[in-house]
Amino acid sequence: MKKVIYILVAIFVLLIFSRQYAPTTNEEGFDITAFSELPVQDGGRIKPLDSVARNTLLVLSARQKVETPDGRWLQPIEWLMDLTMRPEVADTYRVFKIEFPDELGLAGLAEPGQRYYSFNDLQPHFSTLLELYSKVDPEPQRRSAYDRQIVKINDSLMRYHRVMHSLHPIGSGERLDRLVDEYQSFQATVGPGMDALRRQQAGDDYDANVLRRFISFGDDYLKLSQTAHMRVIPPPPPVDPMADWQNVGEALLDVMQGKSLNPFVTSYASLTMAYRAGDSESFNRTVRELQQSFEADFPASIENRVYFERVFNSLQPFGVAMQLYVLIFVLVCISWLRWPEALNKSAFWLLVLTFIIHTFGLVARMYIQERYFVFVTNLYSSAIFVGWGATLLGVIIEKFFKNGLGAAMASVVGFCTLIVAHHLAMSGDTLELMRAVLDSNFWLATHVTVITLGYSAVFLAGALAILFAVLGVFGRRLNHKMVRSLSGMVYGIICFGTLFSLVGTILGGIWADQSWGRFWGWDPKENGALMIVMMGAIYLHARWGGICGERGLMALAICGNIITAWSWFGTNLLGVGLHSYGFTEGGFYWLSVFVISQLVFIGLVLLPWRYWRSDFGREKHLKDRKRILMAAPREEV
Amino acid sequence: MSPVFKFFASLRLTVVLLALSIVLVFFGTLDQVHYGIWHTQKLYFQSFLVVWAYPEQFPLYDKLFWFHLPMPGGYLLGGLLMANLVTAHFVRFKLTAKKSGIFMIHFGLILLLISELLTNLLSQESQMPVDEGGRANYSNAFRSNELVFIDRSHPEHDTVHSIPAGLLRPGERIDVPDTPLSIRTVRYFPNSNVGRAQAPVANNLADSGSAVTMNIVATPAEKTFAENEINTATAYVEVSGPDGVLGTWLVSNVLDERFPVQEVSYDDRAWEIALRFTRIYYPFEIELIEFSHDRYPGTDIPYNFSSQVRIHHQNPAKNQQALIYMNHPLRYEGLTFYQASFANQDTTSIFQVVRNPGWILPYISVLLMGLGMCVQFGMHFIKFLKKKKTSA
Incomplete structure (x- = not known):
């Protein structure tokens, strides 16, 4: 039987992997992978086009795929190709996610059950949208849910428009089919055009036609330089990694100042025409040429990072880990009913496997960001890391206790934190750069890491306490042995959590002393960390002093969840203080639900105790009653 | 053992106090939205009692406006926790190897509480703006003001007579030391709106200086506690010489270098009179050689701020150069200079200047606490491992 179970589990895992990594092919033979690896400077760092495609899609539609009107599913990069090179087709794709379309007040837009709309769907409503947008409260914190939705649609449309204009000017299909010719005639116009301009200003005779053409090119490209979202034109060699890249519009305007046209501009134009x-x-061939010139000009370390980021994007380690966590939890749950030994063992090894995948994701992000040992750089990565820490602790306690409880709850915390991370990713690039004050690898690696591990521990302890409550009240199987190991786990993890929260808070104090001249400033985030430490102290003192019984201690551990959630997200919602990075919209609602x-x-x-169905609870209840019965007659005497 | 001792040494008290502390910290965080960090800190953590009122911005305010929650303030809780800890150690604990971790944690905690108190009482924060190529030998404390009389008659130096704004209570007469002058405050506004009227002001309290020549009027305003706002302190001050009143001037900390100097003269001597942010002078000058503000390529996201400075001390042996940037302050002569801000299109650098004599204490205390926890939990863990082994 054992073998069968192991094989079954293995098949499940393989299913998850195959679903994730099913190869996708492109029938027309375009080398999409190579295209998706082309470098672009966006948000202050060099990344592959693939990342821009994915992040843009996440912001617009909160997912990383696009459905075409004929029901095919496109990868983000395929969508980006259509958006920039075949805009007339891309405008029919439903990429704008609107949560409550029928509440917008845009007559004729909403379709029943449809939350995704295309550019063409929205186009008739532009004037209404603009009017609504102009009435929105400029102070983001005072906006209603309706206002926020209007703002989101407007921002999304703007972003769509800007990304579309990234590779070349956009116009009718005819214009896009002749981009190379356009650039050639532009280059040919520059010399005579400048001449005509000079003559006009000097009051001499000039060719009005040439000047008009010259000026209309100039206007057009100036607009393009203000619109184009991505900076796709690298500076000429020798390359300084901190130098600004140009967008297409800027590169075209350079020609008017007597520079020659950057070959990247023409290459992107030929790409478009070929596509x-x-x-x-x-x-x-053109993609390969672009790649080769990038490789020739840039150091290998930057190229490798860009190429690796593309691979990392497609691997989606956190998505796989999320599914594995569910599998682990299910395995442990079944193990409480049947085949405990084999299932527990598989759950343990699966937890180890998931931990490795989760770790790979973390390390990969560090490599891309070039920040080793810096696990947490923003709210998104903190969510990833909390899950990782909980899994690590889960593996350790499972090693000691071997009863599946640790694995089950670690997988729950891991899953939940990855879900949180998934939703935090909707705001764009999760590998974004850090603001100046925060940009200190040493403190990020120590203070932030340690304090986030503290969060992991408190959440895991809280999850175990919840397990105690659920199993104890609803289940029958909770017995003394399980309670002993559960309370031992909770105690151990809270010790760990308190230690890490305290050390993390202290390191934060030292960082603050180094950067602002005060060890402690009662900043909301600092206060949150302090509350976690005090919560841990309360639990430990209550336990050592025998102040609370089993249930009281478990209730305290669950309280830890609330306080940690407050410290983690609630303080960011306040929007005050030095740590108020990453204001999370809608966060308040979810935080309340959690609390x-x-x-x-x-x-x-x-x-x-009398409401508890488990053996443990009933025994306790009997004991209580016995004590009352024994005490009662004595009182009468 | 007396019941009082027993009460103060009990673990139950510890737990209750810690729980109350969590409540205090929570509400002390919430109220920062309305009062800013600085004021909330005073209200909640540097007080004995505080009352939280249901905020207007919260939902259901019209039904819950009456809700007020009194709670013990930071000083009270801190004091009680300290008393609890100290008595517990006298009554219950014996210093043994087994308890050494707990002792370290607790001693570290006591030290931390003391250091926080010391910081509250002794530390001083001010800001020093320096222009590129310029020098400064003083910093401004933006939360306090001083009334100054400056005698500029000496060719080599000025003499500044300073009266803290806290002493400017209406009606009270104060002699300006080392001068024949004395003052009487007519009115004092901790915060005010100061503006210029089109025509001469009717019933003007001031009869001399800019208030008359420039038609300046001041009206009181509510004190602000917001992080990035400044209180415009204003006073009407009557100045007298030995022979009687010389006049009444309006002084305000917004009437700074941009405005014409106001002067009091008596017996062919003259003093500039001004109300300004309290200046702290140093026996050295800081020269800003260069300020740089780097951005991430292709963005406006700041990447680094740094100031190259040279210090000119009255004692040339103490001269030095330094680069002050994010997370790398300059510690000099018991002061710490931080890169705080910048102005004037990146040509002025603003340093935060902090004097905190107790800055080293938290370092010691946290070292103790961290070490203590490691020892304590380490011992627990080893015990746990042994038990596992014997039971297995």
């Missing part, structure tokens, strides 16, 4: 003509051969759910669990764990 539109379905000429995969010349498309692939209420935890209060319910606290209520559950504090239920009198």
Whole structure:
């Protein structure tokens, strides 16, 4: 039987992997992979086009795929190709996610059950949208949900428009089919045009036609330089990694100042023409040329990072880990009913595997960001790291206790934090750069890492306490042995969590002393960390002093969840203080839901013993009654 | 053992106090939205009692406006925790190897509480703006003001007579030391709106200086506690010589170098009179050689701020050069200079200047606490491992 179970588990894991990594092919023979690796400077760092495609899609539609009107699914990079090179087709794709389309007040837009809309769907409503947008409160914190939705649609449209204009000017299909010719005639116009301009200013005779053409090119490209979102034109060699790249418009305007046209501009134009003509051969050749010139000019370390980021994007380690966490939890749950040994063992090894995948994701991000040992750089990465820490602790306690409890709860925390991370990723690039004050590898690696590990520990302890409540009240199987190991785990992890929270808080104090001249400033985030430390202290003192019983201690551990969630997200919602990075919209709602759910669990764990269905609870109840019965007659005497 | 001792040494008290501390810290965080960090700190953590009122901005305010929550303030809780800890150590604990971790944690905690108190009482924060190529030998404390009389008659130096704004209570007469002058405050506004009227002001309290020549009027305003706002302190000050009143001047910290100097003269001597942010003078000058502000390529996201400075001390042996940038302050003569801000299109650098004699204490205390926890939990862990081994 054991072998069968192992094989079954292995098949499940393989299923998850194959679903994730099913190869995608492109029938027309375009080398999409090579195209997606082309470098671009965006948000202050050099990344592959693939990342821009994915992040843009995340912002617009909160997912990384696009459905075409004929029901095919496109990868982000394929969508980006259509957006920039075949805009007339891309405008029919439903990429704008609108949460409540029928509440917008745009007559004729909403379709029942449809939350995704295309550019063409929205176009008739532009004037109404603009009017609504102009009425929105300029102060983001005072905006209603409706206002926020209007702002989101406007921002999304703007972003769509700007990304579309990234590789070359956009116009009718005819213009896009003749881009190379356009650039040539532009270059040919520059000399005579400048001449005509000079003559006009000097009051001499000049060719009015040439001047008009020259000026209309200039206006057009100036507009393009203000619109184009991506900086796709690298500076000429020798390359300084801190130098500004140009967008296409800027590179074209340079020609008017007597410089020669950057070959990247023409290459992107030929790419577009080849793609539109379905000429995969010349498309692939041009992509290769672009790649080669990038490789020739830039150091290998930058190229490797860019190429690796593309691979990392497609591997989606956190997505796989999320599915594996679910599998682990299910395995442990089944193990409580049947085949405990084999299933526990598989759950443990699966947890180890997931931990390795999770770790790979973390290390890969560090490599791309060139920040080793810096696990946490923003709210998104903190969510990833909290899950990682909980899994690590889960592996360790599972090693000691071998009863599946640790694995189950570690997988729950891992899964939940990855879900949180997934939603935090909607705001754009998760590998964004850090503001100056925060930009200190040493402190990021120590203070932030340690404090986030503290979060992991408190959450894992809280999850175990919830398990105690649920198993104890609803289940039958909770017995003394399990309670002993559960309370041992919770105690151990809280010790760990308190230590890490304290050390992390202290390191934060030292950092603050180094950068602002005060060890402690009562900043919301500092206060949050302090609250976690005090919560840990309360638990430990209550336990050592025998102040609370089993249930009280577990309730305290669940309280830890609330306080940690407050410290992690609540303080950011306040929007004050030095740490208020990453204001999370809608975060307040989810935080409230979480807090209420935890209060319910606290209520559950504090239920009198007589409502407990488990052996452990019933025994306790009997003991209580016996004590009352024994005490009663004595009182009468 | 007396019940009082027993009460103060009990673990139950510890738990209750810690729980109250969590509550205090929570509300002390919430109120920062309305009062800013600085004022909330005074209200919650440097006080004995505080009352939280249901904020207007919260939902259901019209039904819950009456809700007020009194709670013990930081000084009270800190003091009680300290008393609890100290008595517990006298009553219950014996210093043994097994308890050494706990002792370290607790001693570190006591030290931390003391250091926080010391910081509250002794530390001083001010800001020093320096222009590129310029020098400064003083910093401004933006939360306090001083009334100054400056005698510029000496060719080599000025003499500044300073009266802290806290002493400017209406009606009280104060002699300006080392001068024949004395002052009487007519009115004092901790915060005010100062503006210029089109025509001469009716019932003007001032009869001399800019208030008359420039038609300046001041009206009181509510004190602000916001992080990045400044209180415009204004006073009407009557100045007298030995023979009687010389006049009443309006002085305000917004009437700074941009405005004409106001002067009091008596017996062919003259003093500039001004109300300004309290200046702290140093026996050295800081010269800003260069300020740089780097951005990430292709963006406006700041990447680094740094100031190259040279210090000219009255004692040339103490001269030095330094680069002050993010996370790398300059510690000099018991002061610490931080890169705080910048102005004037990146040509002025603003340093935060902090004097905190107790800055080293938290370092010691946290070292103790961290070490103590490692020892304590390490011992628990080893015990746990041994038990596992014997049971297995």
